[in-house]
Amino acid sequence: MNKTVNINIGGLIFHIDEDAFQKLTRYFEAIKRSLSNSSGQDEIMKDIEMRVAELLTEKQKSDKHVINNKDVEEVITIMGQPEDYRIDDDSEAPKTETYYSNSKRRKLYRDKDRGTIAGVCTGLGHYFGVEALWFKILFLIFVFAGFGTGIIAYFVLWIAVPKAITTSEKLEMTGQPVTISSIEKKVREEFESVSEKFKNADYDKMGNQVKHGADRVASGLGDFIMKVFGVFAKVLGAFILIFSSLSLVGLFVGLFTFGSTSFIDTPWQRYINAVNYTDVPLWVFGLLSFLAIGIPLFFFLLLGLKLMVTNMKSIGNPIKYSLLAIWIISVSALVVIGIKQSTERAFEGKSVTKENIIIQPNDTLNIKFVSNDFFSKDVFHREDFEFTQDSLKNEVIYSNEVKFHIKKTDKPQAYLQIERLAEGKSFREANERAEKIKYSFKVSGNQLLLDNYLLTEMASKYRNQNVELYLYLPVGTIFKADDTVQEFDYSDNSFFNLHYSSDNYTYKVESNQIKCLDCPADENEYDDVDAQEINISNDNDSTETVTVKINGKVVTETKKGKKGKLQVNSEGVIIKTE
Incomplete structure (x- = not known):
């Protein structure tokens, strides 16, 4: 029956039998003797005790578990014998595992010593065996592309992941074995680093700094500000790097889609060619645009890298000046193309034809727009322009840019004036392009059937081709406008107020205006040729009664206020007051 005792190791309480206690005591004493000549003996012993306490905790199966000889021997086997790891100053340090080895034994800690803010990214780099820079870039991507989730994730890891404080934790963080040798080596390195700083210190300078405390505080504040700006510069550099990289990738993809028909042939390329007035090949324009935009983005990329990597080497002046020369040439070429592009539409040409409309004097002219079923089944469908084929399989430009106007003529015969319009770099070229516009109409009995579209051959390209229709009607002509007319009127x-409420209204051309003969009175207020507008104006707020005689009828209106308007039609009916 063995006697048990309670011991405190590394701040933890353990129940241990007497034999195991004696063995562990002798083990610690042997370690102290082996470290008698080592720097930082107390620090090393503290870390070793904490590591032993951690291993003994893993051996405990319950709160009543008693540490025995077997448990102590297993811990000693893991930690190693003191005589096997004695390190002399002049001897070579025992070899340990590489920095990123033994990944299974790594533990996740925050490396505050090497980290910029909280050491989260540096700790993740140790744990996964990659550079911390990639985790910083990943967090920034989630900040800008993930609606701020990167900041939330960083703060969560900051709170959840402990900071590596002890030597054992720092060794576990990098995946190095936590043994007597590794703990001693780590502590010796830290002590030697601090000692080296003290040896190289300028004590005279330190004395002057003590004398000038205010200067030292100001210097410390300046260092803090510089560090903050350094962090901001790295964040800014990462943002610039991501933005410029994605933009360059997009430009590169665009070069092989928008700028080339060799790889991809898409319908929208015809639209680009249709408005490419200079006839410069699309791939040339794409390449010039890529260089004009891509070269500044490339320099932005270098700027982002320099902000993130302070010791980054320059690409060299020859490359810089070469890229600058290429950029100037590209921009200059684009400016020339832009000027030529604008001059290609500097003039508007016109081709005019007149066609008589033969109808009987007592007939009512019915006006209607019609579509071609081959191009569109819906007469109300409109397109500025689109590329298609006609019934003969010829490629054509189809457009619904047709405008319709009704006017009065003093001639006895109605006629339709068709004006075909187009643009060009000169009047001659614009007129030639306008003459090539195909438009037609048809008179069938008392019906005027107007096409709702025009066609242009592909060789003419798109130069804002459109058709203006002017229907001249003699005084006294009676007509009806189909509901399709409102789309093009x-x-x-x-002069002509088309009523949208019905396409069955009858209109009559009079000397000064076209009048609707059967429209409701509330819709016909603007069609009265004899309507008069009387202004009311007096110098005070008194009530004024206005009496006016229209076509033999007396109209009386009472108006209160300084100013107002009264509108009366030819029947003597007040149709509007203000």
Whole structure:
């Protein structure tokens, strides 16, 4: 029956039998003797005790578990014998595992000594065996592309992951075995680092700094500010690096899609060619755009790298000046192309034809727009321009840019004036392009059927081709406008007010205005040719009664206030007051 005792190792209480206690005591004494000539003996012993306490905790199966000889021997086997790891100053230190070896034994800690802010990224780098820079970039990507989740994740890890404080924790963080040798070596390195700083210190300078405390505080504050700016510079550098890299990738992809028909042939390339007035090959324009935008982005990329990596080497002046020359040439070429592009639409040409409309004097002219079923089944469908084929399989430019106007003529015969319009770099070229516009209409009995579209051959390209229709009607002509007319009607409302409520209204051309013969009174207020507008104005707020005689009828209106308007039609009916 063995006697048990309670001992405190590394701040933890253990129940241990007497034999195991004696063995562990002799083990610690042997370690102290082996470290008698080592720097930082107390620090090393503290770390060793904490490591032993950690291993003994793993042996405990319950709160009542008693540490025995077997448990102590297993701990000694892991930690090693003191005589096997004695290190002399002049001898070579025992070999340990490499920095990123033994990944299974690594533990996740925050490396505050090497970290910039909280050591989260540096700790993750130790744990996964990669450079901490990649984790910093990853967090920044989630900050900007993940709606701020990178900041939340960083703070969560800051709180959840402990900081590596003891030597054992620092060794576990890098995956090095926590033995007497490794603990002693780590502590010796830290002590030697501190000793070296003291040996190389300028004590005269330190004395002057003590005398000038205020200067020292200011210097410390300046160092803090510089560190903050250093962190900001790295964050800014990462942002610039990500932005410029993604932009360059996008430009490179665009070069082989927008700028080349060799790899991808897509319908929208025809639209680009249609408005490419200079006939410069699309791949040339794409390459010039890539160079004009890509070279500044490349220098932004280098700037981001320099902000993140302070000792980054320069690419050299020859490369810089070469890229600058290429950029100037590209921008200059794009400017020339832009000027030529604008001059290609500097002039507007016109081709005018007149066609008589033969209808009987007593007939009502029915006006209607129609579509071609081959191009569109819906007469109300509109396109500025699109590329398609006609019934003969010829590629054409199809457009619904047709405008319709109704006007009065003093001639006895109605006629339709068709104006075809297009743009070009000269009047001659614009006129030639306008003459090539295909547009037609048809008169069937008392019906005027107007095409709702125009066609242009592909060789003419798109130069804002459109058609203006002017229908001139003699006074007294009666007509009806189909509901399709409202889609294309651009008539002057003061002369012809098209009523959208019905396509069955009858209109009559009079000397000054087209009048609706059967429209409701509330819709016909602007069609009265004899309507008059009277201004009311007096110098006070008194009530004024206005009496006016229209076509033999007396109209009376009471108006209170300084100013107002009264509008009366030819029937003597007040149709508007203000």
